[in-house]
Amino acid sequence: MQRHRRQPSIELLEFLGLVKENGAEQTPPPVTTPLSYDYILVAKYVNDYERQHSRKQAEYIDQLKKKNFRVTKIIYDDIVFYGLQAPKEVFERYRYLLKVSDTCNWSTHQNIMSLSTRIRVVHFILNNTEISSGEVLRDLMKAKIFETKFCLHEKKTQKDLKKKWARWTACFQGQPVTDVRNYFGEKVALYFLWLGWYTYLLILPAVIGVLVFLYGLSYFNTSPLIKEVCESDRIMCPLCDQSCKVWQLNETCTYAKLSLLFDNNGTMIFAMFMAIWTTLFLEFWKRHRSAYVFEWKVADWSEEEEELILEIVNDADCSPKPFKHSYLRSTVVLICVTLMILVIIGLTHALVVFRVMVARFLADHEEWEFLNSNSNIGAMMAGAIIHFIIITVMTRVNRIVAMKLCAIEKTRSFAATERSFTVKMFTFQFFTYFSSLFYVAFILGRINGHPGDYVRIAGKWRLEECHPSGCLTDLFIQMTIIMTLKQTLNNVFEYTGPWFNNYVKKKRSKKLQRKCAVCYQRNESETNAGFEMCENCKLRDWQKNYELTDVNSFSLFNEFLEMAIQFSFTTIFVAAFPLAPLLALINNVFEVRLDAIKMVTLERRMVPKKTNDIGVWIHILEVIGVIAVIANGLVIGVSSDFIPRLVYLYRYGPCVGNTTENMDCMVGYINNTLSITDTKMFAPKQLVTSGGLNITSCSYKDYRDSDYNFTPQFWLILAIRFAFVILFEHVVIICKFIASWFIPPVPMIVKNDKLIDKLNRLKLELRSFEEGQH
Structure with a gap:
């Protein structure tokens, strides 16, 4: 049933300036507004040889003046500042249209337009004001006719926010989210509200993750698995060709202890908890958000209606931009996205080849005793570092490709472009970060073959194997390096970049500061010189904001993307890295203040934007939650030794049938996982132990008989692995649905x-x- 829409009266049309009475334009009633500049445009000073730039610059300013904008022009050195203040009737129209709209949320007693709202309205008008050539401000900035644009920081509010929020000593204090909303708009406020809520709810997973870690630590001296590895005299087969020699299983004692820290019985419970925690986090976030958006009167806010209101305020004769969809463009974009993902996966394969070559290189240099004996570990760490470099480079490439694909789509509005860009950029970044980790978790060591028939790259380099202590050790080291480097370096560059930029530019404004000090000591009305000094004071404020680090429409996107990637690390492979929630919690405690300090003191003021949710990010987080359930189920069922240990305990162990007493039921498990082969396929120099003994047989980790056929135990374990994965995912997904149903999204x-x-x-x-x- 359609809702009845009231038709606008002639009086309303006259009031909005859409029609005229007796040939005269109607003047709306005045509205009380603070005297301030809504926006600053900056351009380089142009001489007579650049008349085209000068003409377009002047034409754009004239178009603003035709809309009754107040323009103040100040020239300083080679820079021209234009201070812009919109007329009162613009905001009165906006206020009235908002009041009569379907999503009415404007208080009837509110007669003063906040500066943040003024900035948002003026920002839209500036971006949609055309000159005779059809160019808008974005085109003029690309052509360097205007250098930049920005809105001014409010000194008093900026000082208050710095005092109670944007300082390091406030790390463990609450956030004045409503004050942030009044200054930066709902979009920024909801980001900090979400980040604070995410950080708060990380406390419980961080504590449980530490307990799981300590649980594994407590078994160091009592676990029969560690004892069996550390006291074993089993001779293991070489891990590479030619250079690698046979080695003793007890050499991996340290890595066996490391593996037990996260591959223990508590891992499965923790993984299930984190899968359910993801759902609880998102559901409780919806409740938390709804309370604030209702308080801010934006619960029923509509993006399309807001856009129509701004269009009418800017141009009374405007026509709505129609929704369009092109199957051809969508197909082209889908093909390009698929090709880009294949390129990223191809880089993962290149990384695999790199690791194999590094392992071979280290193994061939016998003079490097430590690296030679730990060639696989060295290759794995080198691969993790190269992976991080690839991530850094591909982040820039992904951004360029995502923007090009958005240009192909020709989206209806900037908000639609932003949503499309967000989905594409996150998809590219997700594959960039996690392709290598998925390889380590689910492929590494499972397709490398067996003695006498190893899988080789180009028939030359033998594929690397999992570390003898288990594949999860490799995954743990990879995640530790990538997550630690990512968070540490990101925070360092995120803060020091704007800080260093401001430090370098401070010297330029010292002259203005000295002149402005005189301004407050002299009566402005006494001489013309006094008036010039006050212009210098105004210029000083503009110059100070101009020298801050530039921000754009995607500045907040970068913060959300960083947190979404971190959220992925925290949930997807948490079974292999139980300390990930703790690292995320520590990082986020400082991230909140880092972002606050950066936005308030080091960067230009963001354009306040209205919204009532975190947008497409909520859907991305829900997808991550689903991937987390699947990945953790596979890590426990396929990658870890959880299932083989259970099978041994109840089917092959010494306690089966209660035939033994006073014996740990896991005794003999390590030997049970090893197969024996003769050594005829290895070079003679590879068969000499460190003690100088020649061996005729060696062991390798697999379930095979003497003819290299899989044993019945292998097929039993494989069947139970897949049954566990299916059962795990269904149980967790059912728990997620129950939690989602049980918790109302709105209090x-x-x-x-x-x-x-x-x-x-x-x-x-x-x-x-x-x-x-x-």
């Missing part, structure tokens, strides 16, 4: 307050109608 108090608010508004409308009848 009852918010629903009731919203109901009362709507009722009061309807009563007010009815009272106004009845008064009009009389």
Whole structure:
């Protein structure tokens, strides 16, 4: 059933300037606004040889003046500043249209337009004002006709936010989210609200992750598995060709202990908890968000209606931009996205080849005793570092490709472009970060063959194997290096970049500061020199904001992307890295203040944007939650030794049938996982032990008989692995659905307050109608 829309009256059309009465333009009633500049445009000073730039620059300013903008021009050195202040009637129109819209949320008593709202309205008008050539401000900036644009920081509010929020000593204090919303707009406020909520809810996973880690640590001296490895005299087969020699299993004692820290019985419980925690986090976030958006009166805000209001305010004769969809463009974009993903996966394969070559190189240099004996570990760490370099380079490439694909789509509005860009960029970044980790978790060591028939790259380099202590050790080291480097280096560059930029530019403004000090000591009305000094004071403020680090529409996107990638690390492979929530918690405690300090003191003011949710990011986080369930189920069922240990315990171990007493039921497990082969396929120099003994047989980790056929135990373990993965995922997904159903997305108090608010508004409308009848 369609809702009845009231038709605009002639009086309303006259009021908005959409029609004229008696040939005269109607003047709307004044609205009280603070005297300030809504926006600053900056251009390089042009001489007579650059008349085209000068003409377009002047034409654009003239177009603003035709819209009754107040323009103040100040020239300093080779820079021209244009201070812009929109006329009062612009904001009165916006206020009225917002009040009569379907998503009415404007208080009837509010007559003062906040500066953040003024900035948002003016920002839209500036971006949609055309000159005769059809170019808008974005085109003019690309052509260097204007250098940049920015809105000014409010000194008093900026000082207050710095005092109670944007400082390092406030790391463990709450956030003044409503103050942030009033200054930076709802979009920035919801980011900090989400980040604070995410950080708060990480406390429990961090504690449980540490307990799982300590649980594994407590078994160092009592676990029969570690004892069996550390006291074993088994001779293992060479791990590479030619250079590698046979080695003793007890050489991996340290790595066996490391593996047990995260590959233990507590891992499965922790992985299930984190899968359910992801759902609880998202559901509780929806409740947390709803309370704030209702308080801010944006619960019913509509992006399309806001855009239409701004279009009318900018141009009374505008036409709506139609929604369009092209199957051809969508197909081209889909093909390009697929090709880009294949390129990223190809880089992962190149990384595999690199690791194999490094392992061979280290193994061939016998003079490097430590690296020679640990060639696989050295190759794995070198691969992790190269992977991080690839991530850094591909981040820039991914951004360029995502923007090009958005240009192909020709989206209807900037908000649609932003959503499309977000999905593409996150997809590319996800594959860039996790392709190598998925290889290590699920492929490494499972396709390398067996003695006498090893799989080789180009028939030359033998594929690397998992570390003898288990494949999860490799995954743990990879994640530790990548996550630690990513978070540490990102925070260092994120803070020091703007700080260093401001430090270098400070010297330029010292002259203005000295001149401005005189301004407050002299009466402005006494001489013309006094007036010039006050212009210098105004210029000093503009110059100070100009020298801050530039921000753009995607600055907040970078912060969300960083946190989404971290959220992926924290949830997807948490079974292999139980300390990930702790590292994320520590990082986020400082991330909140780092972002606050950067936005308040080191960067230009972001354009305040209205919204009532974190947008497409909520869907991305939900997808990550689903991937986390699948990945953790596979890590426990396929990558870890959890299932083989259970099979041994209940099918092949010494406690089967209760035939033994006073014996640990896992005794003999390590030997059970090893197969024996003769050594005829290895070079003679590879068969000499460190003690100088020649051996005729060696062991390798697999379930094979003497003819290299899989044993029945292998097939039993494989069947139980897949059964466990299916059972794990179904149980966790059912728990997620139950949690999602059990937790209402909106608190009852918010629903009731919203109901009362709507009722009061309807009563007010009815009272106004009845008064009009009389």
